[in-house]
Each structure stands twice: as structure tokens, then as C-alpha cells.
Amino acid sequence: MKRLYLTLFICLSWAIGILQAQSLEKNIEDRLREFFTNYETSYANIGKSRLDKFVVDHDKKRLDIYANKNFGYQPFTEENTTAIYRSLKQLLPGPVNYYDLTVYADGQPIENLVPNAFRSKKEDKSRQYGKIDYKGDPWVANTSRPFEITRGLQNRHLAVWQSHGRYYKNDKKQWVWQRPRLFGTAEDLFTQSIVVPYLIPMLENAGAVVFTPRERDWQRQEVIVDNNTCTPGSKYLEINYKKDKWQPTDKPGFAQKYLIYRDGNNPFTDGTARFIPTQPKPEKAFAEWIPNIPEKGRYAVYVSYQTLPESVTDAKYLVFHNGGVTEFKVNQQIGGGTWVYLGTFEFDKGANDYGMVVLSNESKQKGVVCADAVRFGGGMGNIVRGNGTSGLPRYLEGARYWAQWAGMPYSVYSKSNGTNDYNDDINTRSLMTNYLSGGSVYNPYEPGLKVPFELALALHSDAGYKDDNALVGTLGIYTTDTNDGKLNSGISRYASRDLADMVLTGLRQDISARFGIPWARRSLWNRNYSETRLPAIPSVIIESLSHQNFADLTLGFDPTFQFTVGRSVYKSILKYLANMHGTDYTVQPLPVNHFAIREGKKKHTFELSWLPVEDALEPTATPQGYIVYTRIGYGGWDNGVYVKRPNYTVEDVEPGLVYSFKVTAVNRGGESFPSEILAAYQAKRSKGTILLVNAFDRTCGPATVNTSTQQGFDLRQHPGIPYIQSPAFCGYQQNFDRTKAGKETAEGLGYTDASLEGMLIAGNTFDYPFVHGKAIQAAGRYSFVSCSDEAFESNAVNPDDYFMIDLIYGGDNKSIPAAVSRKLTDYCAHGGRILISGSYLISNTSSGTSESSAALRNLLKFAPGGSLPAGGSGGLTGTGIRFSIPRSANAESYAVPTPECLLPTGSSFAAFAYDDGNYAAGTAYRGNYRTFALGFPFESIRGAAERAHIMKAILGFFEAK
Numbered sequence: 019m020k021r022l023y024l025t026l027f028i029c030l031s032w033a034i035g036i037l038q039a040q041s042l043e044k045n046i047e048d049r050l051r052e053f054f055t056n057y058e059t060s061y062a063n064i065g066k067s068r069l070d071k072f073v074v075d076h077d078k079k080r081l082d083i084y085a086n087k088n089f090g091y092q093p094f095t096e097e098n099t100t101a102i103y104r105s106l107k108q109l110l111p112g113p114v115n116y117y118d119l120t121v122y123a124d125g126q127p128i129e130n131l132v133p134n135a136f137r138s139k140k141e142d143k144s145r146q147y148g149k150i151d152y153k154g155d156p157w158v159a160n161t162s163r164p165f166e167i168t169r170g171l172q173n174r175h176l177a178v179w180q181s182h183g184r185y186y187k188n189d190k191k192q193w194v195w196q197r198p199r200l201f202g203t204a205e206d207l208f209t210q211s212i213v214v215p216y217l218i219p220m221l222e223n224a225g226a227v228v229f230t231p232r233e234r235d236w237q238r239q240e241v242i243v244d245n246n247t248c249t250p251g252s253k254y255l256e257i258n259y260k261k262d263k264w265q266p267t268d269k270p271g272f273a274q275k276y277l278i279y280r281d282g283n284n285p286f287t288d289g290t291a292r293f294i295p296t297q298p299k300p301e302k303a304f305a306e307w308i309p310n311i312p313e314k315g316r317y318a319v320y321v322s323y324q325t326l327p328e329s330v331t332d333a334k335y336l337v338f339h340n341g342g343v344t345e346f347k348v349n350q351q352i353g354g355g356t357w358v359y360l361g362t363f364e365f366d367k368g369a370n371d372y373g374m375v376v377l378s379n380e381s382k383q384k385g386v387v388c389a390d391a392v393r394f395g396g397g398m399g400n401i402v403r404g405n406g407t408s409g410l411p412r413y414l415e416g417a418r419y420w421a422q423w424a425g426m427p428y429s430v431y432s433k434s435n436g437t438n439d440y441n442d443d444i445n446t447r448s449l450m451t452n453y454l455s456g457g458s459v460y461n462p463y464e465p466g467l468k469v470p471f472e473l474a475l476a477l478h479s480d481a482g483y484k485d486d487n488a489l490v491g492t493l494g495i496y497t498t499d500t501n502d503g504k505l506n507s508g509i510s511r512y513a514s515r516d517l518a519d520m521v522l523t524g525l526r527q528d529i530s531a532r533f534g535i536p537w538a539r540r541s542l543w544n545r546n547y548s549e550t551r552l553p554a555i556p557s558v559i560i561e562s563l564s565h566q567n568f569a570d571l572t573l574g575f576d577p578t579f580q581f582t583v584g585r586s587v588y589k590s591i592l593k594y595l596a597n598m599h600g601t602d603y604t605v606q607p608l609p610v611n612h613f614a615i616r617e618g619k620k621k622h623t624f625e626l627s628w629l630p631v632e633d634a635l636e637p638t639a640t641p642q643g644y645i646v647y648t649r650i651g652y653g654g655w656d657n658g659v660y661v662k663r664p665n666y667t668v669e670d671v672e673p674g675l676v677y678s679f680k681v682t683a684v685n686r687g688g689e690s691f692p693s694e695i696l697a698a699y700q701a702k703r704s705k706g707t708i709l710l711v712n713a714f715d716r717t718c719g720p721a722t723v724n725t726s727t728q729q730g731f732d733l734r735q736h737p738g739i740p741y742i743q744s745p746a747f748c749g750y751q752q753n754f755d756r757t758k759a760g761k762e763t764a765e766g767l768g769y770t771d772a773s774l775e776g777m778l779i780a781g782n783t784f785d786y787p788f789v790h791g792k793a794i795q796a797a798g799r800y801s802f803v804s805c806s807d808e809a810f811e812s813n814a815v816n817p818d819d820y821f822m823i824d825l826i827y828g829g830d831n832k833s834i835p836a837a838v839s840r841k842l843t844d845y846c847a848h849g850g851r852i853l854i855s856g857s858y859l860i861s862n863t864s865s866g867t868s869e870s871s872a873a874l875r876n877l878l879k880f881a882p883g884g885s886l887p888a889g890g891s892g893g894l895t896g897t898g899i900r901f902s903i904p905r906s907a908n909a910e911s912y913a914v915p916t917p918e919c920l921l922p923t924g925s926s927f928a929a930f931a932y933d934d935g936n937y938a939a940g941t942a943y944r945g946n947y948r949t950f951a952l953g954f955p956f957e958s959i960r961g962a963a964e965r966a967h968i969m970k971a972i973l974g975f976f977e978a979k
Contacts, residue, residue: 090124091541172225180213183416186403216584224688235318240397246273251310259302286425296381325354339363340654364654416443448552480561490564491538494518506554575719604687614805641683706821713807714828740781797970827856879926879943883919896930918953
């Protein structure tokens with residue numbers, strides 16, 4: 019009986035234990051489901067989290083918790099992972115809350131998903147390069163750079179691209195964009211406006227060698243100079259030295275045999291290449307490429323060569339351009355048989371001996387240098403698909419077509435064997451990067467050209483919209499589930515997640531800080547995308563914002579936003595690679611301000627001064643020196659002079675020449691973007707000196723429409739003011755009906771025509787003191803200097819020192835500060851002379867108190883007369899001539915859609931009139947002081963001769979007694 023009771027007791031205890039265990043596990047499950055169902059994070063918009071499963075081991079006192087993929091979309095930090103574990107321990111029933119907990123998301127414990135760069139504890143060495151590093155010479159090095167980069171991206175090789183491009187849709191037999199035309203743009207165009215003018219230069223200013231699988235040069239012209247074939251009027255020359263003679267290589271080279279290329283044609287197998295032994299002494303043998311430039315302008319310079327068994331790593335190229343000579347060293351042991359970008363330079367029209375590329379045989383190494391073709395300019399698309407080419411500049415086409423022109427194997431740019439250009443274009447970006455990097459330390463087992471690329475980043479703009487004007491924001495994509503979770507160098511593919519996380523974190527911080535808004539951060543997706551699956555190196559897609567969402571594009575079109583995005587991504591790449599290699603870093607500085615030029619105390623000198631700008635977000639971005647760049651007349655920029663302090667004296671100024679200057683700040687991390695451009699001139703027999711004050715530093719996006727029924731961007735009302743120029747716009751928005759949001763047809767909100775495709779919309783060049791100054795030079799014997807409006811406002815210059823002040827307000831709608839008004843009033847009290855021009859003078863002089871605004875307008879002797887409606891003719895009359903200004907978007911000069919009408923007051927009189935309505939366009943006053951006010955920007959006057967005529971008339975008015 020006792021045995022029976024014992025058996026019953028054991029069974030009962032066992033049953034109770036099972037029931038208790040089941041009850042405990044049900045309790046655990048309920049609490050975990052509640053936690054994940056209610057989980058919210060301010061770090062990112064990740065959607066709904068949930069519990070997938072959990073595994074509890076009571077013997078080992080372990081609890082493994084597996085969350086759904088949405089939970090892994092968020093960025094993990096040491097702080098939020100600690101908080102998650104603390105919350106779970108508090109939530110779970112005892113004794114489980116004392117167990118060892120591990121929460122899994124995205125295939126990893128969440129603490130493993132904290133990027134290495136953000137850790138204070140042990141880092142994950144499996145996703146760092148560590149000892150894997152490239153020790154050779156860079157692919158390309160600018161040896162004329164007047165400073166050294168030691169803590170930036172020097173000798174780092176990066177692949178960066180700007181989403182899609184125009185491609186041939188095989189089933190419809192037509193060229194199309196990857197995304198529809200909406201809100202004046204398309205993704206294929208919009209992303210160019212961030213990557214090309216901002217991100218790539220910032221990376222290169224930090225010392226990186228940047229490759230992009232799409233054409234980077236916006237120049238529509240193209241000149242090829244080659245030993246086999248040349249653009250008409252161009253020349254290829256060879257100079258031999260004693261026994262060293264140029265000889266043909268045993269490898270084929272480039273030759274342009276056709277005007278258009280069909281699928282499979284490879285121009286890099288149609289010609290020959292040349293080589294010559296090197297000499298350690300100063301160069302004695304040369305190859306020269308002299309282009310016949312069709313029109314004056316800026317042209318990218320690409321060289322090509324074949325990699326030979328004895329190729330050297332320091333092939334010396336000299337680029338002769340309008341600003342002088344810039345020297346490059348090219349590592350010909352890598353990257354042979356394709357176009358290799360050197361830089362972009364100003365060239366005069368025609369064939370000139372001061373505009374060419376020279377390769378010498380001088381080298382510190384014994385071997386050979388190879389010469390093939392040199393290409394100037396981006397050119398027009400020349401790849402035939404279906405019945406013709408795209409008809410657009412090459413920079414707007416997809417990577418598939420540039421890769422063919424760049425000599426890539428057919429398997430690289432057409433995996434589909436010509437049947438699906440859309441897929442081919444997507445794959446080409448990665449496959450071209452892999453082919454170029456094959457055989458390098460970062461891609462050691464794949465055959466290729468051995469260029470050591472160590473990361474790839476694709477910047478896209480995503481689709482999607484929100485009815486409530488909320489931001490869609492930024493999304494990051496990476497891929498880990500391929501190649502056994504390894505990259506080709508052997509490190510973990512989670513290195514790509516680290517990069518994506520760092521870029522998104524940086525964008526959220528930088529955009530929010532700069533614009534005072536909570537920038538929307540979306541998810542981190544671990545997805546099977548070609549651009550993140552195929553690359554042999556860490557790779558990410560950054561969906562920067564939604565081109566289909568009005569709130570996103572309102573910011574996205576703003577050049578200040580584009581600069582902020584570019585700088586943020588550059589900084590994240592810098593910090594990421596510093597962590598990958600265990601090195602320190604320094605962030606390149608911000609541009610300087612308070613720039614001013616004065617006549618020097620010594621004869622024939624100018625004194626330049628400026629102030630550095632500290633970056634509140636980056637303590638390392640402090641300038642340690644500066645580069646002063648000089649341009650003479652209509653020439654190009656020189657290679658710059660390094661100075662330690664924020665001032666510089668220009669000596670041996672030649673009277674009769676206009677000098678222009680720009681300044682950058684530098685430190686061990688690289689070089690800032692340039693300042694505005696100022697100009698100065700000493701007349702040979704000067705009658706006095708004029709001060710030009712550049713107050714036009716505005717950039718902006720196009721005019722917005724945002725009412726209860728209408729929404730969009732009205733480029734006719736105002737196309738905006740890009741930074742220098744922009745390719746972002748495809749046409750004019752046709753549909754503003756908010757009820758049609760989300761439709762991608764002609765009836766949908768944002769639908770846009772194609773009238774601006776292929777046009778670079780001109781913006782603010784920051785070079786208008788030169789334009790005004792050339793008119794002064796042509797008009798009479800006056801010298802001039804110039805300064806920024808900040809320098810003028812801060813008393814860095816004395817107005818009484820100058821015969822006249824020319825205030826350049828251009829298309830800037832900022833108010834005139836009270837300090838400037840006081841200085842102008844004091845200047846006029848001493849009999850001063852003021853020329854002021856701009857398209858917002860009424861609004862500029864209407865700020866502040868009504869009393870101060872009225873006093874300023876009274877000083878300048880005009881009253882508000884309204885603005886012309888957009889869409890007018892642009893014609894004017896005055897000073898005895900007819901002339902015009904641009905009223906709509908164009909490629910030559912920023913648009914002035916709604917110039918102002920200035921009405922004369924007191925004893926002033928109307929000096930100019932618009933053709934539209936014969937409204938007064940400017941006033942002139944002669945009394946104890948003299949003023950000339952123009953309701954349109956002086957620099958917008960079309961034609962240098964017309965500007966000179968008008969400036970001469972204004973100077974004559976100021977001189978007359």
C-alpha cells in the first residue's frame with residue numbers, strides 16, 4: 019500500500035510539475051507577446067513588432083527570445099539593448115527573470131547588432147577588416163595638391179552611385195526612366211543632385227579615389243584623342259628619347275571606330291595601345307593628347323592604358339588647362355583597359371598647346387608606362403538599343419551603357435544577353451565594381467583589374483507618400499543571407515549592416531540638427547537586393563527620401579539639404595572605415611565666411627582675409643590651414659597656395675587684369691567646399707576704386723503650392739536657385755490635385771512633363787563680383803575690390819574708402835540688416851554713390867520696423883511698385899539700349915521669374931522700363947549723394963557688351979557734376 023501511495027504521490031507531483039511548467043511557459047509567452055506587441059521605439063519607424071518564438075531551458079536557466087523581422091529593423095545601441103533586457107527581466111515571472119536572456123533579431127543577438135563604431139565594449143572583429151588592408155599606391159593621386167591628408171580617406175577606394183538612369187525597356191521598345199515623372203523630377207534625376215555635386219567631391223576632398231558606374235560629367239560635349247582615332251582637329255603625338263621609343267603593346271586598346279555602338283561592341287578591343295620604358299631622370303619621352311575642344315567650358319579628363327607585366331605604379335600625367343598644370347600619378351598596375359578619371363578642368367575652345375594631357379616616361383620605378391586614349395567630357399549617349407540611342411547626355415543614362423563605353427566585358431553589363439536592360443542596369447553597378455576590384459585584397463578570388471574598392475554605396479530615392487504631409491524619410495538596405503554570410507575578403511556580411519546603420523543614424527542626427535525637425539528614420543532592411551547582394555565588399559542602398567512625397571521633396575530640392583545629406587553620408591563613411599581599420603579620423607572643415615579683398619598697403623598687392631567656421635556637430639572639423647585659389651581673367655583655377663592663417667597677400671598684381679579668388683579650409687582630414695568667389699582689379703590709370711559687396715548667397719528649391727486642394731512645385735512661378743547648376747528637373751508639373759495622390763499616371767498628383775530633360779538648370783555660381791567687375795573693367799578706368807556681405811556688415815571694410823559701392827543682391831530675398839542700413843546712410847551722408855540691384859529689393863527693404871524700412875527706401879529713393887507676374891518676355895529698355903534678362907529656367911543663368919517694379923520717389927527718376935506693361939524697372943537719384951537701384955539683378959543682363967554699356971552709363975551718371 020505504501021508503494022502504491024508513493025507511486026500515486028510521484029505521479030501527482032509529476033502532473034503538478036507539468037501543469038506548473040505549462041502554466042509558467044504560458045505566462046512567459048503571454049508576457050513576451052505583450053512586450054513585443056506593445057513595443058515602440060523613437061529610433062526608427064519599424065512597423066509592428068511581435069514575438070516569433072521563445073525557447074526556455076530551466077536546467078541551464080536560459081531563455082532565448084526570437085522577435086520578428088520588424089523588431090530587427092531598428093538601430094541597436096548599447097543603451098537601448100540594455101533597456102530592452104532590463105524591461106524584459108522586470109516583466110518576466112520569477113524565477114525566469116533571473117535566467118540568462120538572449121533576444122534575437124535579424125539572425126543575431128541584438129547586442130551583436132550594435133555597430134562596432136558605436137560600442138564602448140568588445141567589438142566584433144569578424145566584421146572588421148583588421149589586417150586586411152591595401153598597402154599599394156592609389157589608383158590615382160593628385161600630386162599638385164598643396165597639402166597632405168593623413169587622417170581622412172587617403173588611399174581608400176570607394177564605389178558610389180546615384181540610383182538608376184535612362185534605360186531601354188525591351189518589351190515596349192522604348193527608352194524610359196525607372197520611376198515616373200512626379201513633382202518635377204524622377205528618381206533617376208533627383209539623386210544626381212546629391213551624389214555628383216556634393217557626396218563625391220566631399221569624399222575626394224577627404225583623399226578618397228571614387229568610382230561611379232554612371233557617367234559623372236555633366237558636360238554634353240565629348241572629345242576623344244587616341245593613337246588610332248581622334249575627334250576631328252585633335253592630335254595624338256609621341257616624343258621618343260634615344261633608344262627608348264614608343265612601341266605597340268601586345269594587348270588591344272581603345273579605338274572609336276563607330277559613332278554609335280551596338281550591343282556587344284567593345285571600343286577597348288578595337289584599337290591598339292603604346293608603351294615605353296621608364297627613366298628615373300626628368301622626363302625625356304612623352305605622349306601628348308591635344309583635344310579640339312568644341313566650346314569653352316569644364317570637361318572631365320579620363321585617361322586609359324593597358325596594365326602590362328612591367329607597368330609602374332607612378333605613371334606621371336600632366337593636365338594642361340586654363341588654370342595652369344595639374345600633375346597626377348596613376349597606378350598602371352591596376353585598372354587597365356577602361357576609363358580612369360583624373361579631374362575636371364576648364365578648357366578653351368579649339369586645339370591649344372595649353373590645353374592637353376601629357377604622359378611622361380619619368381618614374382622612380384624601372385618598368386614601362388602605357389598610353390592609350392584620353393577622353394574629355396561626358397558626351398551624349400552613343401549606345402544603340404532598339405532603333406536608336408537615348409538622345410540624352412550620357413550622365414543621364416544607366417550604368418549598363420556607360421559600362422559598355424568603358425570597356426567592360428559583355429557578361430558584366432548584360433547578364434541577360436541583351437534581353438532585359440532593366441535588370442542588366444541594376445546588376446551592372448555591382449558587377450562592374452566587382453570586375454574592377456577582382457584580384458585585390460578586398461576581392462582576392464575573383465578575376466579582375468585589382469582596384470582595391472572596400473565599400474559600395476548606392477543612393478536612391480524611394481517611392482511612397484503620406485496624405486498628412488508627414489515625412490517618409492530614409493531607409494537602409496543590406497544583405498547577409500548569401501555566400502555563407504561572408505564577403506569575398508572573408509569578413510561577415512553584417513559589416514554592411516554596420517554601414518547602413520551608421521549612415522541612417524548620421525542622417526537623422528545631422529538633418530534634425532540643421533533644420534530643427536525630427537527627420538524620419540525608417541527601417542534597416544536585410545533584403546535580397548542586387549546592389550547589396552552582388553558586391554564583393556560591404557554594400558548598402560540608402561533610400562534617401564521619397565521622391566513621391568511632397569514633404570520630403572520640399573526639403574530634398576533645397577541645396578542646403580542636399581549639402582547636409584552629402585556631408586552626413588561622407589562623415590559616416592569616414593567613421594566607418596576608420597573603425598574597419600582601427601585608425602583615427604578627422605572630419606574635413608566647413609567652408610569659410612566673412613571673405614574680403616582690400617587693396618594692399620604696398621603697390622600692386624591685394625590683401626585677402628576670411629574667418630573659419632566651426633562645426634558644432636564635429637569637434638575634429640577645425641581648420642588647420644587654408645588654400646587660396648586664383649583665377650586670372652576668364653581662365654581656370656590654379657592648384658592653390660597653402661597658408662596657415664586666415665589672411666593672404668597677393669603680390670605682383672598686374673594692372674589691367676581681373677583676379678578672382680576662392681578659399682577653402684583644410685585639416686588632416688581633407689578640404690572644405692570653397693567660399694564664394696571674390697574678384698579684384700587694378701586699373702592702369704585708376705580714377706578710383708569701387709567696392710563690390712556680394713550679398714547673393716541664396717540657394718533654394720522651386721516655388722511650392724500647398725493648399726487644401728492643390729500641392730506641388732511650380733517651376734514656372736520660380737524654378738529655384740540650385741547650387742551652381744542642377745540636373746534634377748525633368749519638366750513642369752501638370753497636375754496639382756491633392757485628391758489624386760498616389761496615382762502614377764497623367765491624372766495623378768505631381769504628374770510632370772518632359773520639357774526640361776537633359777537641361778542643366780543654372781543656379782547660383784557664387785561668382786557675380788567677377789561679372790560686375792568685368793563690366794566695370796570694360797566701362798572705364800576704375801579699380802575694384804570685393805567682399806562678402808558678412809564682411810561688410812562686420813566693419814571689415816570702410817565704405818568711405820571707395821568711389822562707389824555696388825551691392826549685389828541678385829535673387830536673394832533676405833532682408834537688409836539694420837547694421838548695413840546704417841553704414842549705407844553714413845556713407846551717403848559723406849556724398850557716397852550706391853548701385854544696388856536684385857529681384858527682391860522691395861522685400862529686402864521692407865524688413866524690420868516700418869520706420870527703418872521707410873528710411874532705407876527713402877535713402878535709396880524708390881517705392882514699391884509690385885512685381886511682374888511670372889512668364890513675361892524678359893525685355894527691358896534703358897540707357898539707350900534694349901536688353902533682356904532670363905525669366906524662366908535655363909542653362910545659362912539663374913532665372914528671374916518675377917522682377918520687381920521700383921517707383922521713383924522725391925527727385926529720383928525711372929531709369930529702366932520692362933517691356934511688359936512699361937513698368938519702371940529701376941530708379942536713379944542725384945543729390946548730395948547718388949543712387950541707382952535696379953529691380954532686377956545686374957548680372958542677369960544677357961550679354962557682356964550690354965552689361966558693359968549699362969555699367970558705363972551708371973558710372974557716367976555718378977561722375978557727372
